[in-house]
Amino acid sequence: MSKLWNRINDELKTRHDSKTYNHIKVLESPQGAQIEVGGRKFINMCSNNYLGFANNRAAVAAAKDALDEYGVGSGAVRSISGTQKCHIDFERKLAEFKGVEDVILVQSGFQANTALIPTITTADDAIISDELNHASIIDGVRLARAKKYVYKHADMEDLKVQIEKAKSEVSGIVLIITDGVFSMDGDIAPLDKIVELKEQYEDVYLAVDDAHGEGVFGSHGRGLVNHFGLDGRVEFEIGTLSKAFGIAGGFIGGKKELIDYLKQKARPFLFSTGLDSAMCGAGICIVDEMTRSDERVKKLWENAKYLQSGLKALGFDTWKTVSPITPVIVGEEAKATALTKALFDEGVLVSPIMFPTVAKGLARIRLMPSAAHSKDDLDEAIAKIKKCAEQLEII
Template identity: 50%
Template sequence: MAKLDWIREELKELKDKGLYVTIRKLESSQGPWVVVDGKRVLNMCSNNYLGLAAHPKIKEAAIRAILDYGVGAGAVRTIAGTMELHVELEEKLAKFKKREAAILFQSGYNANLGALSALLTKKDNGVFISEELNHASIIDGMRLSGAPKVIYKHLDMEDLKKKLEENKDKEKKIIVSDGVFSMDGDLAPLPEMAELAEQYDAMLYIDDAHGEGVLGDSGRGIVDHFKLHDRVDFEMGTLSKAFGVIGGYVAGPEEAIEYLRQRGRPFLFSSAPNPPDVAAAIAAVEILQHSDELVKKLWDNTHFLQNGLRELGYDLGNTKHPITPVMLYDEKTAQEFSKRLYDEYNIFAQAIVYPTVPLGTARIRLEPSAAHSKEDLQYVLDAFEDLGKKTGFLK
């Protein structure tokens, strides 16, 4: 149809510029090796940091919950959708994070939408002070609130202070930032941020999606990593990465969390998370409370992979996390690497290109997990050495 010609043109342009994303289809459970489009490949691009997505205890918990509670929650939380499982998970998450209370949402994305749009609105005399590289869910949460925002430069505390000074007369100020930045693996400087928040009487809201299960004592996250529990007002977490399930939450002071129960729109207007997912998340939290073995294995694998890639001559940027950005810079080069890794080496590692990252900063983002063996990771190193030399990227 002529009226859709523009869509075809847009898709063609994406392909011509090396920006078209090929969406692969998994035909097995998540794990170090998966079946993708009928082919067994080494999975190096999943957020399943601890290998919990197919952990026997978590699968058993989900099955047991289906038998006891059924498949669906059946309603929003404020009508008939709050089950004892939801309350148990919220209590366990609050204890795990060393906070007073937690509120459960359907996803990390919904958690940011619900919390940010409730904590500050266009009716308030307030402002969001937002990190330059914040996740899309933070950006959309601020948009939904209708409140003004100003952006400070990535990791630049002088610029954050400048923005706070320019807005010091605002009644409400919320500094909002990722804790771990998902494309580069670098960390927000939380101690300095907490000092500035206190100096300017601002709230501090941290998205800890990639810190959960990775940083801190037994994977309690970036706030625990810096020992700042009483100085960060809100921590958003997701259950879909290191915890291996689905869902999101916000932890913080009891009264503030109760306010989000009254005003968080996804909590109020979308059905509650399903019983098997909630039970699986409870099991994941219990595994981490019991042992830090998986977190230690994740970091051991991370150091092995990243040290090996750097020795080969690859630039991994400023990562301080298992997120491993292998910088290839050019979009078409990154797409070629991804395709050839899949076709020639049976390695599943997606290219990350614009608009996910700025033009000229394309990369293959590798993500080791606790489920990978050293043999798996050595195989990746050998493949990157071979392919790097074949393409002329490595001299």
Template identity: 40%
Template sequence: MSRDMFYEEVEATLDGIRDDGLWKHEREIVSPQGPWVSTGGGAERVMNLCANNYLGLADHPDLVAAAEQSMAEYGYGMASVRFICGTLDAHRELEHQLADYLGTDDSILFAACFDANGGVFETLLGPDDAIVSDSLNHASIIDGIRLCKASRYRYESRNLTDLDAQLTAARDAGNRRVLVVTDGVFSMDGYIADLASICEVADRHDALVMVDDAHATGIVGPGGRGTPALHDVVDRVDIVTSTLGKALGGGMGGFIAARQSVVDLLRQRARPYLFSNALAPALLGGGLAGLTLARDGDDRRQQLTRNARRFREAMANAGFELSGEGHPIIPVMVGDASLAGEMSGRLLARNIYVTAFSFPVVPHGAARIRTQMNAAHADDDIDQAVEAFVAVGRELELIS
């Protein structure tokens, strides 16, 4: 293939994405992240219903001040990976605090949870091992598994019978170590994994259990300690991956929390850790402050739960098809990708900022508007959002 043909094919692919209504627009925000934001393109202020800012901490003054203080003390960046000259006492303090919060021996920081999931499988498992993965797991888990030489088994999402069958197949094939991996919260659908039952099935096959708790840490379970705490299986779950980029303040950074030996091996062998710059000082200060607010955040979690219940009940009563249960992710199912995009645009015109999700993020024909509640929204905000959804839903004949 010639160089010119390569670019012609790239352009053809882009044209196909546009024609299929799958083009993803990036709207510019010109204000801090929060329950209301200012966007470019003429909009004054719009209600933000599509951020992972569950506890409303992304613009919290305590986090901003802590980030500024940390940068004043340690500088702008580390300019190094951790094992050369990139480890601060603040890195270890945040790792210890995260481990204490989640009830594990230790934790290890990565640039993002995507990197954490990208490094865990290859480090811990080899060609004589097997991974049994939920079919709707996050893309970072899928990519991480692809980097590993272990055998791969996939079970139908949240189907314990199929999980048992896949574990049986993995053991019958003679695999040495078997790891079950699941999202703690399925972010496109808003469902919480039944982690207690997953652990029971795993016990029957003497399998390890890993959970990606990115959409749970800080908001799910007692004290916001995640799905293992929710299901009382903290001591049974072997590996937890999660993020600083959602409820804990919305900055960058991911981590793995596990037994000391597992964390120690990851420090020695996990490629995204060994070959990536250490987290910047500002992220460490903000992360510690966000974790402190999350620890003491029962009032925020209660408000988040009330907001989610208020929105879900009103939308269901209006006739919308909703996905999920028991979580502030509340997808509004649309089906057609172009229609979802049109709905998103019309809602923005009514000062409601939401995003249409379509293939490849979700399956063909399952496009949706994924709404996410925020503890900083008031009752009037939720009611205003529902009112806008109802008006647009009727315009597009999604509801009567």
């Protein structure tokens, strides 16, 4: 066998042997509070469908209407002949909702980071990234030619040290980049303090990836920047449509000239075909609904608080979360795998999160409540977590 196939097979074997191989589940129903796998019904505690829009009937109908109007494919990259009117309508709608001058849509939240970070920085610049930032930020930073710095998680003293260092080592701009809500722990970036700090310097700018903050924080789910009252003071707002918005796609919001510039220069925009019309049609319908009513956001928080207080009352440690993301710390990696499996057998789907995604000894299962869950769903999930954790001597 060649070196290539040896390498691939060795890695697969290592994962099987260490029980870290990811057996990817195939769902036989739409996303919702309950889903079907292998002909069985499960309580779904592991999707990012925060507001329950993924199978919203009005959004599905709007997607079908857009397909009828524009077809299934946009035909070319958007800069050649692939920009359809629905792209522009959706961008305008998102900009209004987010309270930014303009928005550029890209194919995913991941692509939004790879579109923004290398495009707005040069080899003369510095990027300072929170040590716990998402993989797509890390990859976006890797693609950039700027000098790279990492600051300790949410640590303002260290961020100041890194800004001073970067300022003395580069001649260009300094870009700070952070997740809004950190998806493994559920804690949030101290955006008020970061903005206060960066405004003390010239040419220090801030990008916030609000993938898990949109639909969750701020008025009607406008996101973490809005939650902190910082509208207009964060230069780059990165978003994904794949979580609370319930569809797929990503976007960047900011000043008009920024969006104009990205549409001329961002490689994922220039060299990859744009979102399909169904996503635009559904997206417009969902943003309209979010603007009209904040009932789903309220329900999400009610459910998150109910789930987290129920788990805490049983003695579980939900770690640093201040958002609906609900980690349940179990310690050893093997316990996280065993608890996930036991819950699967009981009909509850959760995701195990282990080293190297989180530090050794802090393995956990992660629960994602949504506005779609009923109290009965949550009660059943809590009762089954209790039963399985007791059997496994976790509590």
